[in-house]
Amino acid sequence: MKKDTLTTREEIMMMLKTNGSMTVSEISKGLGITEMAVRRHLNTLERDELIKASIVRQAMGRPTNLYSLTDKAENHFPKAYKNLADDILAGIFEEEGKEKIDKIFERREKKLREAYAKKMHGLTDLEEKVNALVNIQNERGYIVELEKVDNGFLLKEYNCPIFEISRQYNQACDGEKKLFENILNTEVKNLSCMGRGDTYCVYHIKNKK
Incomplete structure (x- = not known):
């Protein structure tokens, strides 16, 4: 795993740690990278059971995913x-x-x-x-x-x-x-x-x- 890739995932976890839960768009803006890049990191973190997604229905538009840390991430947070x-x-x-x-x-x-x-x-x-x-x-x-x-x-x-x-x-x-x-x-x-x-x-x- 490349160091810069690991750092980005750690940054995402840190953002979720301090903000509670966030959307792909919010993470993208916070890191200054594309939403596509954010989704790749989120897929890996979700596969490793470090984050979870919940569907939030909005008054207008399509439902969106809200990402937050899992108990596993909280217990093993470096x-x-x-x-x-x-x-x-x-x-x-x-x-x-x-x-x-x-x-x-x-x-x-x-x-x-x-x-x-x-x-x-x-x-x-x-x-x-x-x-x-x-x-x-x-x-x-x-x-x-x-x-x-x-x-x-x-x-x-x-x-x-x-x-x-x-x-x-x-x-x-x-x-x-x-x-x-x-x-x-x-x-x-x-x-x-x-x-x-x-x-x-x-x-x-x-x-x-």
Whole structure:
């Protein structure tokens, strides 16, 4: 395997790691290569069970594929990627400050919100949406447990795929809370957080008033 080809595939995995899920067009624009070239790399990654595709129906036009990492990819993600992400964020912080870091995580939350909304399209009942959220988070490697309580739900995450980053940049944790509130359209309270030193993350999702 040629080094430049391997690097492109690693870049695709890194993009999916940080954005959650993306279309061929989005990956093509992000890498600056043709969609045909992107599809070749995606075919190889899908063959190796490192990514998966889900069909998203659009209001107009043909359905499109949304690509995301598999559990296998999350579990075997090379440590070098974490170091690279840490180095990139540290460099941005040193050069451009906290405001730029905030914008990066705000953009990430927006991208995830759009991807999650597509997967939860048509759901209106809060419990249905929460169960869909649990499935999405489990697919992304968070190891989620859901408990129904009198005034809502307790969502527990026993694993964090971006744990090392969240320890240094709590914007990642704040962004997840904001993501949950936006896609569920209800109040969410963060009761514990791995990024802030707790054993696992717990969110209290409150019933709509």
